[in-house]
Amino acid sequence: MNQPKNHILVIFGASGDLTYRKLVPAVFDLYNQNLLPDKFAILGLGRTDLSDVDFRAKMKAGIQQFALNKPDDENKLNNYLEKLHYFSFDTKDPDEYCLLKGKLRELDEACGTDNNFIYYMATPPNMYEIIPEQLAKQALSDESAGFKRLIVEKPFGYDLETAQKLNKELLKYFNEEQIYRIDHYLGKETVQNLLVTRFSNGIFEPLWNRNYIHHVEITGAENIGVGNRGGYYEGSGALRDMIQNHLLLLVGLVAMEPPTLIDSTNIRNEIAKVFHSLRPIKEEEVAKYAIRGQYTASHIKGEAVKGYREEQGVAADSRTETFAAIKLFIDNWRWAGVPFYIRSGKMLPTRVTEIVIHFKSTPHHLFANDASICNNYNQLVIRIQPDEGVLLKFGMKVPGAGFKVQNVNMDFHYSDLSDTYLPSAYERLLLDCMLGDSTLYHRGDAVEAAWKFVDPILKAWKNDKNIPVHGYPAGTWGPEVSDELIEENDITWRYPCKNLANDGNYCEL
Incomplete structure (x- = not known):
């Protein structure tokens, strides 16, 4: 399998449940299988005031509970946790994106990640238009040096009008090839x-x-x-x-x-x-x-x-x-x-x-x-x-x-x-x-x-x-x-059991 290029995964809303239960444990599973690049880091962003040590301790508990590959090598787990960093950050404040740019530049130079960034918006949907605009204003969507990718969680819009509006806004600041609309299904x-x-x-x-x-x-x-x-x-x-x-x-x-x-x-x-x-x-x-x-x-x-x-x-x-x-x-x-x-x-x-x-x-x-x-x-x-x-x-x-x-x-x-x-x-x-x-x-x-x-x-x-x-x-x-x-009288929905092949038998309610 191809190895990803060196990069930093930037998680907006990193103090939330999605990061704790899904994202950081999933990336640990990749790390445990040696699927991450040699030079890699995670930068968590959130309004909660946490130090790197506090963030790592919280994420360690999430990994131990939710990772598919439960960590059995304490040294390997600690090496992964060393790649996690935290930056207290108000997503709604445009002035703080300049500070974020400085933090990313500093972390990129320290980790040697070649100015490659993935931005994951694990935030409420009302942030989906604010974050890309402010990243673009700081030239953090510019791919002239290193790739920049944006992951957008669902719901993607509330109806047709809002989905069209969100698409239009995102495409002002990122190209379609940079936008990854995620659906875990x-x-x-x-x-x-x-x-x-x-x-x-x-x-x-x-x-x-x-x-x-x-x-x-x-x-x-x-x-x-x-x-x-x-x-x-x-x-x-x-x-x-x-x-x-x-x-x-x-x-x-x-x-x-x-x-x-x-x-x-x-x-x-x-x-x-x-x-x-x-x-x-x-x-x-x-x-x-x-x-x-x-x-x-x-x-x-x-x-x-x-x-x-x-x-x-x-x-x-x-x-x-x-x-x-x-x-x-x-x-x-x-x-x-x-x-x-x-x-x-x-x-x-x-x-x-x-x-x-x-x-x-x-x-x-x-x-x-x-x-x-x-x-x-x-x-x-x-x-x-x-x-x-x-x-x-x-x-x-x-x-x-x-x-x-x-x-x-x-x-x-x-x-x-x-x-x-x-x-x-x-x-x-x-x-x-x-x-x-x-x-x-x-x-x-x-x-x-x-x-x-x-x-x-x-x-x-x-x-x-x-x-x-x-x-x-x-x-x-x-x-x-x-x-x-179902218009034909002799056909109804199938009523499945939790076990695939047990239909027609006793099904637990």
Whole structure:
């Protein structure tokens, strides 16, 4: 594997939870595998007044708790911690960026990092326009000597208008090639393996079209509520929080055409084409193609569970959706007429993200009196999390007289690869940025195209009070009315278990 060039990783908002739980432990995992350059440093920036010693002590606790490779060599851990530095800094104060420039120059000369900087904005979104502007004013985005890269966390905008505005502002100060819009879903091995499953197997790609696929189903379920994030979630909801970014990304990977090459430009071109091919849902059509719900009080395993409107920070008359389901179409040659059903929700029976390819039934039902049985014979289930793997469902004869058919499973689990190390999403994505590879990062036009698709739904839900917010008891699979999106009476959503191959058996609630 190529070694990244010498550089400094500059983390804005370094006193926050993301740095403690994800970023610094992920970089330690890279260090533990000798994947970092010889000359490397992390500079944490935050308003909290910390010394280098204090910052290192805090990050040491984070590494010991959250790193995948638990440090067993104290000397190696201490050597890594020596690369961590902290600078007390007010992100909102333009005058302090001159001091930051001086600190970076000093650290760059001391560490020999060749004036290469990666800026990670682990800050609230209201800082996403301020930081790039002030960096540019100090010539800290100039690549005439050394590379300068900017990592932007989600949410990237609140709607189409704000996403377009943010893109426009960022491009004033950084080139598109310098901007890395991160989505940790793209860092998951199982998401990347979707490309390999499709394009390296002659048994799948010839069938991957409207001639053989009946419909595609994508689920992103959580079995927890909003907890103490009620105030944040009130301004977000399931459509913004999960569907606009994570699940539409999975739609793009399922539906994209084979790229000419496996590289950043070609893969992101094909994903963008899918987003531009999404059939628009007009505001007046939203009730037909989109359903929203909100979890209500219930009992799970004998314990009382709050409803969403009873959570801290949530309005008593809130209409924010904790469940959303959408039926969409992709208007191109490959997918014309094939419905994609996507859903996401909180307080569902289990935590699971998966893609289900439902193949068409055989044209002549030789072995079934009930044609609906055949609709469930052939499914390809690609499990993103948990129990990561791939499951193929097909029909086999039951032993004995006659030709009774039942579903059987053929499955592969990533856990079977016991000798294979699975990097965390942030570990993979940070390394890619260090290498200058933006393949697994969002491009600006694709982000805007995704917002363009969901924007009419958001507007209809905001403006049309006649569109209901359906209640569903916590611990169930969302509003029953979501089944009505699937127009064929004998087909419903798949109800997965946390274990990939255990569907149809007892599932823990």
